[in-house]
Amino acid sequence: MTLPDALASLRDEASRTSCESWAIQNRWTLSKGRDRSGPCPKCGGSDRFSINTLKDVFNCRQCGISGQGVIKLVMLANDLEFVPACELITGRKVAEPIDYEKWERDRQLAEQRQREQAERSARERERARKGGYEIWESGAKPGFGGAVDTYLKLRALDFTSHPMIRSLHDLQLREHDYLPYAHPFKDEQTGKTVYRTIHTGPAMLAAITMANGRFGAVHRTWLDAAQPKGKVVLPIQGTVKDAPPAKKMLGTKSGGAIRLYTPRETSSWKRIVMGEGIETTLTACCHAFEHNTAYWAGADVNHMAGKALRDLNGKQVHDQPDMDDLDCFIAPDWCEELVYLGEADEPGKHQREKCIRGLRRSLRHREMARQSDPTLPPLKIIYVPPPSDGGSDLNDIAMADAGALGRGETIRDDEGA
Numbered sequence: 184m185t186l187p188d189a190l191a192s193l194r195d196e197a198s199r200t201s202c203e204s205w206a207i208q209n210r211w212t213l214s215k216g217r218d219r220s221g222p223c224p225k226c227g228g229s230d231r232f233s234i235n236t237l238k239d240v241f242n243c244r245q246c247g248i249s250g251q252g253v254i255k256l257v258m259l260a261n262d263l264e265f266v267p268a269c270e271l272i273t274g275r276k277v278a279e280p281i282d283y284e285k286w287e288r289d290r291q292l293a294e295q296r297q298r299e300q301a302e303r304s305a306r307e308r309e310r311a312r313k314g315g316y317e318i319w320e321s322g323a324k325p326g327f328g329g330a331v332d333t334y335l336k337l338r339a340l341d342f343t344s345h346p347m348i349r350s351l352h353d354l355q356l357r358e359h360d361y362l363p364y365a366h367p368f369k370d371e372q373t374g375k376t377v378y379r380t381i382h383t384g385p386a387m388l389a390a391i392t393m394a395n396g397r398f399g400a401v402h403r404t405w406l407d408a409a410q411p412k413g414k415v416v417l418p419i420q421g422t423v424k425d426a427p428p429a430k431k432m433l434g435t436k437s438g439g440a441i442r443l444y445t446p447r448e449t450s451s452w453k454r455i456v457m458g459e460g461i462e463t464t465l466t467a468c469c470h471a472f473e474h475n476t477a478y479w480a481g482a483d484v485n486h487m488a489g490k491a492l493r494d495l496n497g498k499q500v501h502d503q504p505d506m507d508d509l510d511c512f513i514a515p516d517w518c519e520e521l522v523y524l525g526e527a528d529e530p531g532k533h534q535r536e537k538c539i540r541g542l543r544r545s546l547r548h549r550e551m552a553r554q555s556d557p558t559l560p561p562l563k564i565i566y567v568p569p570p571s572d573g574g575s576d577l578n579d580i581a582m583a584d585a586g587a588l589g590r591g592e593t594i595r596d597d598e599g600a
């Protein structure tokens with residue numbers, strides 16, 4: 184986008200301010216540290232809004248305003264168009280004469296800040312990825328009778344008489360007998376995050392393989408066979424309402440997936456069945472197994488969905504993809520059928536629409552790729568709704584509904600808004 188000088192100079196001047204310094208200037212109450220949380224400038228609350236000061240991004244869990252940089256923040260928080268937002272940040276009107284020397288300094292400063300930010304994020308991602316790999320490597324391949332097998336059987340996932348999976352080694356999972364669980368605490372004095380081990384015990388490990396085939400992240404589920412769902416229940420920490428989750432991820436997802444089961448014959452694969460969770464995906468693999476099918480978990484529905492398109496008012500169109508987002512899961516070229524397994528929806532979660540926009544993104548990428556390479560197969564996209572009769576995902580009815588895949592709904596890609 185080439186902007187007229189008056190607009191470009193105003194934008195570059197505004198971009199010198201970070202989200203964090205805008206919050207400070209406007210006396211928003213935010214916690215200390217790298218992830219600063221507090222009331223949302225748009226919808227209030229107490230800690231639903233946060234600014235990641237390292238990446239200069241913001242997000243509200245409630246009203247959903249999110250993005251990068253101060254201009255976007257002011258546009259969304261104050262309901263302003265681009266120009267009035269820049270004018271508010273700089274305190275200068277677009278019609279005022281341009282100071283070309285000052286503009287050049289602003290531009291260089293903004294560029295330098297962006298470059299440093301990108302380098303810091305890349306270093307951080309690589310550090311997390313390496314840390315994740317060390318944990319993955321510390322795990323052992325699971326066998327029948329071990330902690331992972333016991334857990335899977337509790338979840339009605341018994342592979343002992345599976346037609347293809349002869350041993351749990353065929354699933355890309357590992358187990359760890361004694362894995363520490365580190366929980367972040369905020370040091371009130373320095374504002375820095377410190378980690379303390381609050382639990383140590385058996386865990387199931389899964390690897391997230393990035394789109395380029397490299398190791399991306401480790402996914403950990405801490406286990407407790409005494410619990411009805413087999414996952415550890417951790418004590419509530421401090422004043423936080425919810426107990427820490429039994430599952431954590433370390434590393435970078437970057438278009439990847441947990442490749443739980445992949446058929447050996449590369450030439451014959453054609454379908455990917457993907458749920459958000461390991462258990463949902465394994466339910467299909469265990470109870471509705473089909474040949475030539477890879478069973479990959481997406482790890483996170485937002486990663487399966489990718490970013491949503493925004494309409495002219497900046498509002499998300501939940502079932503339409505922002506095609507510029509390339510950092511989410513996109514079906515690889517060999518895949519001829521991509522099946523997403525839905526999870527039960529809750530108000531404001533948009534589970535179904537997220538799945539559909541992810542499927543549409545993969546379909547549109549394939550259609551574009553086929554224009555330059557007509558030998559690529561067309562892609563069929565299918566959404567399988569969650570069970571309607573109780574339970575929130577396929578695993579909840581694991582034993583009863585082996586035919587659930589038959590309820591799939593082929594999605595047409597009608598261009599929405």
Ligand SMILES: [Zn+2]
Pocket residue numbers: 223224225226227231232243244245246247248
């Ligand atoms: Zn909000």
